[in-house]
Amino acid sequence: MTYPYPQLNRPSFHWERQRSTEPKVSDWIETFEVQDEIDFQAVDVTVLGVPLSRSSISASGASETPLAMRQLWKSFNPYHIEYDTDLTSLSVLDLGDVEQHVTDISLSHQYIKEAMISMRKYHPHTLPIMLGGDHSITAMLVKGWKESHPEQRIGILQFDTHFDLRSLEDNGPSNGTPIRNLIESGTVEGKNVWNIGLHGFYNSKSLKEYADTHKVNYVTLLQARKTGISCIVERALDDLAKKVDVIYLTVDMDVLDVAYA
Amino acid sequence: MTYPYPQLNRPSFHWERQRSTEPKVSDWIETFEVQDEIDFQAVDVTVLGVPLSRSSISASGASETPLAMRQLWKSFNPYHIEYDTDLTSLSVLDLGDVEQHVTDISLSHQYIKEAMISMRKYHPHTLPIMLGGDHSITAMLVKGWKESHPEQRIGILQFDTHFDLRSLEDNGPSNGTPIRNLIESGTVEGKNVWNIGLHGFYNSKSLKEYADTHKVNYVTLLQARKTGISCIVERALDDLAKKVDVIYLTVDMDVLDVAYA
Amino acid sequence: MTYPYPQLNRPSFHWERQRSTEPKVSDWIETFEVQDEIDFQAVDVTVLGVPLSRSSISASGASETPLAMRQLWKSFNPYHIEYDTDLTSLSVLDLGDVEQHVTDISLSHQYIKEAMISMRKYHPHTLPIMLGGDHSITAMLVKGWKESHPEQRIGILQFDTHFDLRSLEDNGPSNGTPIRNLIESGTVEGKNVWNIGLHGFYNSKSLKEYADTHKVNYVTLLQARKTGISCIVERALDDLAKKVDVIYLTVDMDVLDVAYA
Amino acid sequence: MTYPYPQLNRPSFHWERQRSTEPKVSDWIETFEVQDEIDFQAVDVTVLGVPLSRSSISASGASETPLAMRQLWKSFNPYHIEYDTDLTSLSVLDLGDVEQHVTDISLSHQYIKEAMISMRKYHPHTLPIMLGGDHSITAMLVKGWKESHPEQRIGILQFDTHFDLRSLEDNGPSNGTPIRNLIESGTVEGKNVWNIGLHGFYNSKSLKEYADTHKVNYVTLLQARKTGISCIVERALDDLAKKVDVIYLTVDMDVLDVAYA
Amino acid sequence: MTYPYPQLNRPSFHWERQRSTEPKVSDWIETFEVQDEIDFQAVDVTVLGVPLSRSSISASGASETPLAMRQLWKSFNPYHIEYDTDLTSLSVLDLGDVEQHVTDISLSHQYIKEAMISMRKYHPHTLPIMLGGDHSITAMLVKGWKESHPEQRIGILQFDTHFDLRSLEDNGPSNGTPIRNLIESGTVEGKNVWNIGLHGFYNSKSLKEYADTHKVNYVTLLQARKTGISCIVERALDDLAKKVDVIYLTVDMDVLDVAYA
Amino acid sequence: MTYPYPQLNRPSFHWERQRSTEPKVSDWIETFEVQDEIDFQAVDVTVLGVPLSRSSISASGASETPLAMRQLWKSFNPYHIEYDTDLTSLSVLDLGDVEQHVTDISLSHQYIKEAMISMRKYHPHTLPIMLGGDHSITAMLVKGWKESHPEQRIGILQFDTHFDLRSLEDNGPSNGTPIRNLIESGTVEGKNVWNIGLHGFYNSKSLKEYADTHKVNYVTLLQARKTGISCIVERALDDLAKKVDVIYLTVDMDVLDVAYA
Structure with missing residues (x-):
């Protein structure tokens, strides 16, 4: 299946993934390449950035969070020592960021809701993880889920x-x-x-x-x-x-x- | 005349103004008190805060600028030594901030335009100084002026x-x-x-x-x-x-x- | 009663207090206006700034604390969720700051002591809260109390x-x-x-x-x-x-x- | 030609390049994709990161500079207004970073020299731009050039x-x-x-x-x-x-x- | 005994030690003076700086730590209130820093090992405390100990x-x-x-x-x-x-x- | 002559001075050792710290400046390339800091004046350089000079x-x-x-x-x-x-x- 999301932008950057006995999170999580055919059947978890902070009551930089978190992927291992848990058995795909409008917040909110609906429609077996963004997005994401699963x-x-x-x-x-x-x-x-x-x-x-x-x-x-x-x-x-x-x-x-x- | 601006909030705080031979800007600029009758005839300059930064392309804290600038008034003298200019001969009135909506940017823009129109209508002899805010406000302020003086x-x-x-x-x-x-x-x-x-x-x-x-x-x-x-x-x-x-x-x-x- | 404190300066700024169903601390605490008659009978708590840090052993900015704390009043609610306590039932009056001399620390200390004596004399039923300042002020404040209540x-x-x-x-x-x-x-x-x-x-x-x-x-x-x-x-x-x-x-x-x- | 550099690591990340009337530097500079065949004939300029700072006399973070500069590519336009110069007419290829050894500085220095020799050998018509790194690398790069062009x-x-x-x-x-x-x-x-x-x-x-x-x-x-x-x-x-x-x-x-x- | 360490540099600075009823750590720990004869018999503890961070995987300023820690000695008392422990009964001597080579990490590692061997040879009754430096030094220090006490x-x-x-x-x-x-x-x-x-x-x-x-x-x-x-x-x-x-x-x-x- | 200054404290720390073809300022300026006999005849310049900031109108850390400047001596060369000037031909002696009282500013001011008088009395041929401290000290230093040279x-x-x-x-x-x-x-x-x-x-x-x-x-x-x-x-x-x-x-x-x- 090709990239099915009109409301999404591909991730703004990709880490060069490397094979290693000491993999980093950036070596584990996959991101789209332009030419990719996506086999969503093989994907367990999808990551979605929601870079919105215009809807915050006070001035906020939360819209930078999805980029900042992706940049940190190179600093962490996908293995947690305290729980002895290796996350690499899960296949994780970074879908990119929901398109956000600069001056029309309600449109941005609508895109967020639609992105959730698309995820539930095209690959309902995957677990979505969303990286905000201010907390207004929770209302949109949950409404999208509800519309998909009334x-x-x-x-x-x-x-x-x-x-x-x-x-x-x-x-x-x-x-x-x-x-x-x-x-x-x-x-x-x-x-x-x-x-x-x-x-x-x-x-x-x-x-x-x-x-x-x-x-x-x-x-x-x-x-x-x-x-x-x-x-x-x-x-x-x-x-x-x-x-x-x-x-x-x-x-x-x-x-x-x-x-x- | 009482406070004639439906689109404005009074300044969020006032400095306690003091008489001194070494006045600070905070001792010079006047702000509204709730009970004030305003004699706009005696006012030369009006200051207007426009605390908007939601319309910025990248995350911005420019909405904090009007508050930050008022807080700095206590750190500056109204006299400029290099030009030997004493500003206290001008009467300056801080009108407060244009009301801004959290999630409707076009409404905020409309208020900004209307605030300019009100200023031109009620006290056209005063010189308005606006403290932004991101630069989107310039379009609204100039449109307000044009509507007042077509x-x-x-x-x-x-x-x-x-x-x-x-x-x-x-x-x-x-x-x-x-x-x-x-x-x-x-x-x-x-x-x-x-x-x-x-x-x-x-x-x-x-x-x-x-x-x-x-x-x-x-x-x-x-x-x-x-x-x-x-x-x-x-x-x-x-x-x-x-x-x-x-x-x-x-x-x-x-x-x-x-x-x- | 008019402002009875020769050793005090009125608060250097006032927040514009607003009626709201979600009041901030700045909407709750009252500060003097120049023209105020004060009905101390109706006041439960008085706040007093003591902006002294010259008496610190090492260089200190504690003299900025009273101003900084007043500026933070707009960021907090007068309701504490963990104790389910609403402070707005108390009437709180900000008296301002004790006058401090720049080069005579003992004079500043004397003013601090006298301010406490005045508070105990003019409105002994109010609970005083003092915002320091370095800890040398505790000796002066307690001595003032002792002199009032030997x-x-x-x-x-x-x-x-x-x-x-x-x-x-x-x-x-x-x-x-x-x-x-x-x-x-x-x-x-x-x-x-x-x-x-x-x-x-x-x-x-x-x-x-x-x-x-x-x-x-x-x-x-x-x-x-x-x-x-x-x-x-x-x-x-x-x-x-x-x-x-x-x-x-x-x-x-x-x-x-x-x-x- | 496939990637001809044993001493190089591909760039650690790629920006997603986008077509736009307002391109950013990140939309302009090309980086290797794993599967790429490189047509060096079409490349005017090559960029090479040299993330070395172990050879600095005092503790230095200069090894982070190549990554930091690539991350900034999204914040700049490839057009300079003061000189009216549009850089996009040049084809620029980011080759990646010279492999650096953690505890053997002379080996890192040797790789740097060899990287220059390879560049001069495989695509001598391209202009190399190197992003350091501490200044010790200049000796290695110039020696590499000299060895290629005695x-x-x-x-x-x-x-x-x-x-x-x-x-x-x-x-x-x-x-x-x-x-x-x-x-x-x-x-x-x-x-x-x-x-x-x-x-x-x-x-x-x-x-x-x-x-x-x-x-x-x-x-x-x-x-x-x-x-x-x-x-x-x-x-x-x-x-x-x-x-x-x-x-x-x-x-x-x-x-x-x-x-x- | 005169200073017996070819691999060591004397501490780069000394605090002026003062007699006081409220001594600081800087008044307690002794450092070499150029002309000192050292009576190691009277020394309980030796302090050794190991200012190495070139061997760190990521850029590190840990080489600054020994200097920074010595500078902090003036901010702490040698008495711990929670354990009621007075450290001044111990005689502590700051030996200085292990010489570190700028571009030859293995030589620096060798000096670190030799410094430990010298300490175990010349004053085996003293307790050595080492201030790193990145953690690579632990291997060198313990190897030095092992060589002294096989x-x-x-x-x-x-x-x-x-x-x-x-x-x-x-x-x-x-x-x-x-x-x-x-x-x-x-x-x-x-x-x-x-x-x-x-x-x-x-x-x-x-x-x-x-x-x-x-x-x-x-x-x-x-x-x-x-x-x-x-x-x-x-x-x-x-x-x-x-x-x-x-x-x-x-x-x-x-x-x-x-x-x- | 032994240390002739009752109002002075010796410098709180000394750099270990080293002979080098690339000397630092810390290798050049001399500081007192406890046992020193001082030959003031051989001294061209004396350095005096004046760590006072209690007399500042606003909270100031200027009292930390003398320590901070001495700590920076290790980061600078005593040679200025733009003027081709080598300062090491001058003999410079760091006398230490003027004793400062914590709560009696006028006493501190008196010590500062007396320190200048002592310098003019005991070694009038030396050039004094003072490291403040807030600017109130200029009045005291110049008054001390005037009293020495009416x-x-x-x-x-x-x-x-x-x-x-x-x-x-x-x-x-x-x-x-x-x-x-x-x-x-x-x-x-x-x-x-x-x-x-x-x-x-x-x-x-x-x-x-x-x-x-x-x-x-x-x-x-x-x-x-x-x-x-x-x-x-x-x-x-x-x-x-x-x-x-x-x-x-x-x-x-x-x-x-x-x-x-």
Whole structure:
């Protein structure tokens, strides 16, 4: 199959992959070559960059993250010593970046949603990993998934310092709103969201009240540390396992969004 | 007159102004207090922040510039020793910042244009100074002026490393396009633009060709240094004086746009 | 009551406070306006900047801290998610900064002491919070309190990497001396001081011996982590509760002194 | 012809080249693909990375320069506005980096020399541009050229703050020695070296005396500014034109060596 | 005895040592004066700088560490409050730095080995502490010890994020190879190495397999935190106590190698 | 003669001086050893550190400058290539730093003055170079000179962005006041001061008026560049040569005060 994504740009650069007994991540992950025929059957995981940060409430460089992460691939091994896990048994393909418009944010959001729909249509057996971009993209990606699989109930496992439950009325689908966006659009139910890691003076009380009203599950960092973070994660996964068909994981660390469903 | 600007937010903070024989800029420039009646007749200059950087081609923090510049007012004197010029004879009023929408860039652009129109309507005798913001705002501000004074011919004196003549077709009115935007909309004629300071490997050849076709005047940094920068500026002003009614000055130094008409 | 502090300068700037369902700290804390009549009865907490760092043993920028902290008020919410605590029920007034002399440190120290005396005299029901400044100010503030309330026994709860028990003989009341200053002046008894957090190679043995001689209570970071920091704090508070009438809390993190009595 | 360089590694990454009316340098310069047949006849310029900094007297990161420069190709246009020069008429091929040994510096130096010999042998009509690397590489590259063209007299045009005339006796062919290395090995005559830009307290007097003894031409920054830098360069080129067959240009800016012959 | 080290340079600078009740590390550690007769009998500990980083796989400034650490001696007290330990009862002598060649890494390695041999020969009762330098030096130092004490079995206690078990075949004795170097040369048996702190994606699987084959003991950071780091260290020391005569401790924190035997 | 300065501390550290054909500044300048008998007759220049920054209007680290400059001596050669000047013919002795009190600025100022008096008394033939410190020290140093040589008329050649003519009434002899201090104390006449380099928005108009009233000579940076800086300096020296017996040169670059008389 040739490159099937009108909304995507090929990765802006490729590492020269080398055979080695000490491979780097850059030797492992494949990227498209112009002339490639892609055998998606042989691909386990797809990587997708979403270089958007115009939708951030405050000025943000998160749009540089996909490039920066690809550049770091040469500094890491695909083997994790603490878990004795060798990732190279998985075949990973870097699809490139979702095309982003400079002055029309809603168009960029639409492309993001369509990219997810395309991935679910052309190679639904692959696990998508998205590299953001500000957190507004989570709403678009999950909506794309829902449109592809309308029958599925979707859960969210969110590691975040913020609720991201701000109202869309004032400023549209900014990076402060994705979870509310998903709840209000009926894409995800509040009770199927678990937010772990809220802390400090970074949320207003009104957002906490919204979370309570919509039965969003949340565990503050203080609680998570007392109980044990792995224990809390297990509890969240057990709860979601009973209620949903698929879980979208999102890690928001201001500059880093890693997400897969 | 009370605060007449629906598109403006009052300055986010005020310096406590103090009487002193060694005043700082922060002791000189006035800002609105909530309860103020404004006597615009007594105001010579108005300052307007335009905290927009979403329309930048690459990730930019230029939206922080108006705040950063106000914070620096306490570090400078309103007296320039080299020109022996005391600015305190001018009455300067900080109007605040143009309201900016988080996810609708065209709405932000519209507010910017409207703010200029309001300034020209309510206190046309004042000299407006705008603190950007990325360079896309120049197109909006000059269009606002033109709408207020349709009979006037407008000249542009631009200090810039770029032409800012990119096509609007691909990515809309981004920070690479304002001068072309003004030319193609008929707001300013190419021959009434002087761009001083172009240099290095920062412009494509196609933009230079566009400039030539539309008779934009430009002087590269190399030429300006050979001839003398003040001489070049004089030449530009002489030329514009013959052809236009009003000159809009814009200084684009990536993070700094100071503009007045 | 009008502004009653000859030793104080009004805050150097005010945030424009806004009504919002998502208020920031800058929307909550009030600052003086020139024309204000102050109803101190309605104020629960007063904030006082003490921008002194000339009395530091090594070059320090701690005098910039009060300004820097006020500038950060716009970045934080007055609601803490982990403790579900909304601070906006408290009325907080920013009094401004204690006047500091450029070349006469003892005069600056005297102003600091007098500012505390004024606060205790004019609005003794308010809780003062002081933003330093180097740690020499703790001696002056506590002495001011003692002069206002000579009958009260004062305890100190200190979070610090240093004892701050250096001799005043060599270099006067520097930032290495405040606790010794209070002990030797009879303001506070050594046994009523609890220092939590000492660690590493930052104290000389002779200071530890002074602490032992004067029965200063101290818990190193190593001990605090073994026992549990909250447990140690509880133990300190229990001990002080039996022995003193009022506790002065001081947090010395090199650039940050938050203190209240 | 297939890739003919045993001492070279292909470029560690490729930019995805795109057709555009506003091309970037990364869209212009070609890099090898594994399967490429190279038609060297069509290549005007070859780029060679020399990522060596182990031979620097003080700790240096100059070995990162070739990678860093390739990463910057996306930030520059191949058109220079001040000289109205469009570089895209030249065909440029990035050959990759000279293999460098981690603990055997003399082996790395040998590879560098051999890479130059190969370039001169397989495609002598191309202009080589080398991206260093510390300045020790200049000795190796020029020796390689000399071995390929023993009949040619070679001149050096050097822009540098240092003479690079240190003795090789103490510490071998370090980055302080390349010009002396070339003189003492008979590769280049001292009178055929022009060093422009020496300044400040960065050279010892003994090196100046060596330069005088060997009739090295040098112009300090002070002299160059008085006379005019372009005038000095012209004078150097005129002088060399009379005496040598080929000129090797080297620019040493601590972190940047651009060299071509 | 006069200075007995041909391979050593005296410390490049001395702190002026002062008598004080609050001594700093710089007042405690002695350095050579040119005219000194050294009474090694009175010295408990010797400090040796090893300013080598040319043997690092990636560009490194670790050669600056010995100088940087000496400069920091003025910022620390020789008393540790958490362990109530006063180091001044030990007599410590700074011997200076091992001479390093700029372009011959194997010669530098040889000097490092010889410096250890000299220390063991002239004052075997002193405890050597070495300040690196990249981790390649550990192989040289331990080989020097072994040559001085061929009858001793040596154990290694290594705190490291890497195995440092790379093959020497490709790139010689780089900073990725010291432990393998010691094993393959028969200096240390794999079972007498304990590596604590391995973590993340920084090691290839093949190195883990080498460690297993050679029975190197290792504890990942995850395991160490679960069990308790002090517990793991005790376990390692107990194990080594049964099997070896002397333990070489090495702490590799990229820029910091503190080692003693 | 033994060390004759009660107000001085020996240099806090010494470089190990080495004989070399490529000496560094650290190999050239001598520092005291404890046991030294000093033959001041053989000394041409004395260096004195003045590590004071407490008297700065804004927080300053200028007190670190003497240490920082001594640390840089190893990075520079005592030979200047552009002027072909070898400084090693001069014998330079580093006397150490003036003792500074932590909390009594006037005492520190007194020590500074006394240090100058001692230098003029014990070795009046040496040229003193002082390393500041903030600019308040200039007043103390020049007063010390005047007290030693009451019959001499003193001129000041000042390179500065500020007038340093602020009133001493408000904040005492801060770093904004030294020239006014010297004029008002009758130490130096205004007409014997030349200030070169004033520029920008860094001075208040009132200070310029003070300068005019007291006939201080000043040349702004704009004027100096137009006329040529060396020409202006020559003019200043010619003027001072006619009017004074000795010239004190002071260079204030915020972090750098180099002064000699």
